[in-house]
Amino acid sequence: MSQEPGPSSPNPPDRRPLTAFAWLWVGAPLAYGLYELVRKATQLFTG
Amino acid sequence: MSPPVAPLGWSRWLVPPAALSVHLSIGQAYAWSVFKPPLESALGLSGTQSALPFQLAIVMLGLSAAFGGTLVERNGPRWAMTVALICFSSGFLISALGAATEQYWLIVLGYGFVGGIGLGIGYISPVSTLIKWFPDRPGMATGIAIMGFGGGALIASPWSAQMLESFGSDHSGIALAFLVHGLSYAVFMTLGVLLVRVPRPAGPGAQGDPGAAAGVQVSARTAVRTPQFWCLWVVLCMNVTAGIGILEKAAPMITDFFADTSTPVSVTAAAGFVALLSAANMAGRIGWSSTSDLIGRKNIYRVYLGVGALMYALIALVGDSSKPVFILSALVILSFYGGGFATIPAYLKDLFGTYQVGAIHGRLLTAWSTAGVLGPLIVNWIADRQEEAGRHGSSLYTASMVIMIGLLVVGFVANELVRPVHARHHHVPAPKEAADAAADAETGSPTGSATDVAGARPQQPESA
Numbered sequence: 001m002s003q004e005p006g007p008s009s010p011n012p013p014d015r016r017p018l019t020a021f022a023w024l025w026v027g028a029p030l031a032y033g034l035y036e037l038v039r040k041a042t043q044l045f046t047g
Numbered sequence: 048m049s050p051p052v053a054p055l056g057w058s059r060w061l062v063p064p065a066a067l068s069v070h071l072s073i074g075q076a077y078a079w080s081v082f083k084p085p086l087e088s089a090l091g092l093s094g095t096q097s098a099l100p101f102q103l104a105i106v107m108l109g110l111s112a113a114f115g116g117t118l119v120e121r122n123g124p125r126w127a128m129t130v131a132l133i134c135f136s137s138g139f140l141i142s143a144l145g146a147a148t149e150q151y152w153l154i155v156l157g158y159g160f161v162g163g164i165g166l167g168i169g170y171i172s173p174v175s176t177l178i179k180w181f182p183d184r185p186g187m188a189t190g191i192a193i194m195g196f197g198g199g200a201l202i203a204s205p206w207s208a209q210m211l212e213s214f215g216s217d218h219s220g221i222a223l224a225f226l227v228h229g230l231s232y233a234v235f236m237t238l239g240v241l242l243v244r245v246p247r248p249a250g251p252g253a254q255g256d257p258g259a260a261a262g263v264q265v266s267a268r269t270a271v272r273t274p275q276f277w278c279l280w281v282v283l284c285m286n287v288t289a290g291i292g293i294l295e296k297a298a299p300m301i302t303d304f305f306a307d308t309s310t311p312v313s314v315t316a317a318a319g320f321v322a323l324l325s326a327a328n329m330a331g332r333i334g335w336s337s338t339s340d341l342i343g344r345k346n347i348y349r350v351y352l353g354v355g356a357l358m359y360a361l362i363a364l365v366g367d368s369s370k371p372v373f374i375l376s377a378l379v380i381l382s383f384y385g386g387g388f389a390t391i392p393a394y395l396k397d398l399f400g401t402y403q404v405g406a407i408h409g410r411l412l413t414a415w416s417t418a419g420v421l422g423p424l425i426v427n428w429i430a431d432r433q434e435e436a437g438r439h440g441s442s443l444y445t446a447s448m449v450i451m452i453g454l455l456v457v458g459f460v461a462n463e464l465v466r467p468v469h470a471r472h473h474h475v476p477a478p479k480e481a482a483d484a485a486a487d488a489e490t491g492s493p494t495g496s497a498t499d500v501a502g503a504r505p506q507q508p509e510s511a
Contacts, residue, residue, distance in 0.1 A: 012054065013056065015057065015061065018061065022064035022242055025068065025235075026064045026071060026195070026238075030067075030071065034201065034326075036204070040318060041319050041323045041326060044320050
């Protein structure tokens with residue numbers, strides 16, 4: 001685990017890049033799953 | 048292991064992806080069916096035998112969530128996510144060994160027993176933490192995580208199928224697929240372990256969540272002795288039974304329903320219907336659970352159970368005369384099924400507080416295990432009897448629909464009986480815990496479970 005500034009640190013680091021990375025980490029596979037789902041679901045109307 | 052406390056400036060929006068990394072992984076359980084046909088042909092198994100690892104995994108999910116909940120509360124979310132990671136990934140690795148050596152019992156032990164413990168601990172691991180980070184929107188927060196459990200199958204199903212296609216469906220191909228699954232999920236879940244943090248206890252002058260400090264706080268041990276817990280148990284069990292009744296038999300149901308009409312449903316279209324139901328299930332988890340933050344938990348369950356019963360009545364009344372009505376009603380029922388799962392932690396938090404909400408949630412999940420047996424049993428048994436009686440088409444399912452309406456009405460009544468928990472059940476922190484919490488509030492470095500005691504006020508997150 002990386003060192004984190006203590007509670008008394010005056011300027012906490014910007015967490016936005018980490019937040020974006022974390023959401024991308026879980027969002028990318030979820031988007032793949034949803035894409036496959038939509039492909040299958042359209043079979044209800046075309047199959 | 049001490050619960051990892053968030054440093055100053057930690058964004059609460061880092062916690063949902065941490066939770067999602069676990070739930071998207073363990074949601075793979077619902078995609079087990081991808082492995083069934085290859086296992087049956089490679090190891091000469093029957094359909095019942097190839098379902099064993101999944102069934103044992105679901106039983107272990109219920110048991111480990113029920114009995115491990117208190118440990119999760121005591122040791123914190125990072126400990127729980129680590130246990131989930133180790134168990135879930137090792138389950139796959141043991142299964143890989145089993146497939147490679149053609150020892151099926153190792154797959155049952157690995158995926159079912161060891162992996163199943165990972166499912167249960169992983170499922171409840173982020174619930175309490177999310178509720179503490181999002182005291183203003185607990186329904187939305189737990190909805191995001193529990194939506195991930197539904198999403199996990201959407202990812203794993205095509206991914207596992209492609210992998211088996213590449214590696215081959217013989218025992219060594221299956222072993223390699225299990226190995227890749229185990230390693231990939233270990234890496235994917237690591238993000239959750241690294242990112243998860245519990246809110247810092249508020250120091251003097253800091254803004255906290257007043258509800259967490261001053262509101263009701265009931266221990267898990269006491270909660271199971273209250274009528275409120277058992278009312279919610281019935282609510283969840285009835286709601287899940289009604290949803291599983293459709294979900295488990297969706298493809299044959301839509302095919303049978305319209306078999307005698309001028310526009311029968313093909314096998315391909317039925318697969319599309321199943322996929323659409325999965326989408327409704329997922330959307331309901333986040334959509335309805337977030338709505339519960341606005342209209343209240345009791346009201347949203349009135350909708351799930353009341354409107355759900357009406358939807359079943361609509362299907363029974365309209366029969367095979369309208370395909371859109373059947374499809375739309377089934378989608379609404381499945382969205383309520385997902386919503387019911389996702390909203391229950393926030394309902395528990397409203398009634399019992401945040402003190403041991405994860406552990407209480409774990410115990411309540413036994414309702415899910417019960418419904419998992421009850422729902423398919425009712426629909427399949429009745430459909431078989433109707434078929435024996437010479438019925439066909441939509442009339443095969445009419446009796447099941449009526450029973451589902453009855454179950455939903457029972458759930459509706461149980462929800463109406465839910466009242467605030469009596470003050471005699473409220474948890475009073477032990478003097479030592481209270482002292483620890485007070486000391487932690489001073490130093491900002493909590494020890495043990497001090498952040499969980501009723502006296503410790505979680506920090507108001509920096510970013511909303």
